[in-house]
Amino acid sequence: DILERPEGLELGGDLREVTIMMSDIRGFTTLSEHLEPAQVVRMLNRYLGAMTDIIMAHQGTIDEFLGDAILAVFGAPLQRDDDADRAVRCAQAMQAAMAGINAENRAEGLPEVQTGIALNTGCVIAGNIGSERRSKYGFVGHPMNVTSRIEDHCAGGEILVADSTLQKLSGHYAVGDRRSLKVKGIHQPVVVHRLLEANS
Amino acid sequence: DILERPEGLELGGDLREVTIMMSDIRGFTTLSEHLEPAQVVRMLNRYLGAMTDIIMAHQGTIDEFLGDAILAVFGAPLQRDDDADRAVRCAQAMQAAMAGINAENRAEGLPEVQTGIALNTGCVIAGNIGSERRSKYGFVGHPMNVTSRIEDHCAGGEILVADSTLQKLSGHYAVGDRRSLKVKGIHQPVVVHRLLEANS
Numbered sequence: 001d002i003l004e005r006p007e008g009l010e011l012g013g014d015l016r017e018v019t020i021m022m023s024d025i026r027g028f029t030t031l032s033e034h035l036e037p038a039q040v041v042r043m044l045n046r047y048l049g050a051m052t053d054i055i056m057a058h059q060g061t062i063d064e065f066l067g068d069a070i071l072a073v074f075g076a077p078l079q080r081d082d083d084a085d086r087a088v089r090c091a092q093a094m095q096a097a098m099a100g101i102n103a104e105n106r107a108e109g110l111p112e113v114q115t116g117i118a119l120n121t122g123c124v125i126a127g128n129i130g131s132e133r134r135s136k137y138g139f140v141g142h143p144m145n146v147t148s149r150i151e152d153h154c155a156g157g158e159i160l161v162a163d164s165t166l167q168k169l170s171g172h173y174a175v176g177d178r179r180s181l182k183v184k185g186i187h188q189p190v191v192v193h194r195l196l197e198a199n200s
Numbered sequence: 201d202i203l204e205r206p207e208g209l210e211l212g213g214d215l216r217e218v219t220i221m222m223s224d225i226r227g228f229t230t231l232s233e234h235l236e237p238a239q240v241v242r243m244l245n246r247y248l249g250a251m252t253d254i255i256m257a258h259q260g261t262i263d264e265f266l267g268d269a270i271l272a273v274f275g276a277p278l279q280r281d282d283d284a285d286r287a288v289r290c291a292q293a294m295q296a297a298m299a300g301i302n303a304e305n306r307a308e309g310l311p312e313v314q315t316g317i318a319l320n321t322g323c324v325i326a327g328n329i330g331s332e333r334r335s336k337y338g339f340v341g342h343p344m345n346v347t348s349r350i351e352d353h354c355a356g357g358e359i360l361v362a363d364s365t366l367q368k369l370s371g372h373y374a375v376g377d378r379r380s381l382k383v384k385g386i387h388q389p390v391v392v393h394r395l396l397e398a399n400s
Contacts, residue, residue: 029385030385033341037325038212038214040327041328041329044329045328045329045335048330048331049331052334053331056333062334065329066271128241130248130265140232140240141229141232
């Protein structure tokens with residue numbers, strides 16, 4: 001996508017408002033200890049394959065897979081008016097896809113898995129980060145860290161949306177369960193809401 | 201390296217004992233808020249470029265850059281008898297390189313930075329993780345998470361080595377400051393030692 005649309009790039013580093021998504025499978029590491037390595041990789045790749053397709057269909061940029069965690073942003077390299085809305089719809093589609101993934105897992109005698117998804121919006125530095133020998137389009141800034149902390153509070157099947165993201169939404173979504181989270185390194189509590197449609 | 205030595209690969213997933221290294225720059229995100237985005241990326245890339253060269257010279261496998269964080273392993277795809285020793289010497293070389301990096305930062309009017317490095321050894325599942333559209337040689341397992349938690353306790357200029365790594369070392373290194381860390385999701389405390397030569 002980056003190469004297809006070079007007009008959207010500032011590889012030297014620029015400030016972008018993005019909606020950040022972090023997801024991971026609840027308890028995956030513990031689960032993985034009871035399975036053969038090949039089963040773990042097959043289960044993980046089925047999940048990551050389905051999630052990648054959904055994120056790309058919603059024009060998200062996948063920054064990283066880290067084990068079972070996915071880090072993606074909406075709004076870089078290209079900013080669009082509906083970045084936050086696409087991120088929310090993407091998270092909903094990801095949760096909706098879990099039933100099919102778990103049906104395939106069950107059919108192979110593998111355990112069911114549940115994912116938690118955190119969404120947060122803020123300004124980050126986007127740029128081509130790394131070295132001559134290895135670099136990638138990546139992101140730096142407190143909103144990245146905050147998203148990771150919100151993700152720590154997600155239960156399986158849950159989507160937690162930060163206030164910062166809610167304020168950017170044009171669409172209407174049912175939210176509930178306002179929670180105030182203390183985040184290391186951030187003085188003010190981070191306010192998040194549980195998205196109600198998610199996998200309920 | 202992977203492509204050069206296909207005999208060392210089991211892309212479907214296998215269990216490997218590896219020494220895991222995580223490093224990051226203390227306070228980098230906060231620092232980055234007081235600089236121009238282009239300065240942040242230049243400073244970050246100088247640092248990551250130097251660290252990449254050192255890690256590769258010690259035959260480490262870089263798994264990921266995540267902002268200013270580096271995740272690398274020693275022992276996959278190829279296992280060698282001195283994986284843990286190379287990881288320790290690599291961490292020492294990384295800390296030793298910081299003086300030169302900071303001299304260049306000062307010369308450009310940029311702030312000095314300090315990095316913390318965590319080392320931990322354990323069995324992880326290594327494999328080609330991701331989807332048809334995007335995959336990478338990656339790692340899954342509690343030792344990965346534990347390394348990240350040890351890293352949270354590193355001060356600038358410090359190398360913290362887990363007991364699991366110390367037990368694998370052939371070389372002699374001066375260590376002190378035994379610390380017992382409580383790690384989320386792990387029942388037993390994780391015992392780490394401060395490596396004394398680091399940047400002292």
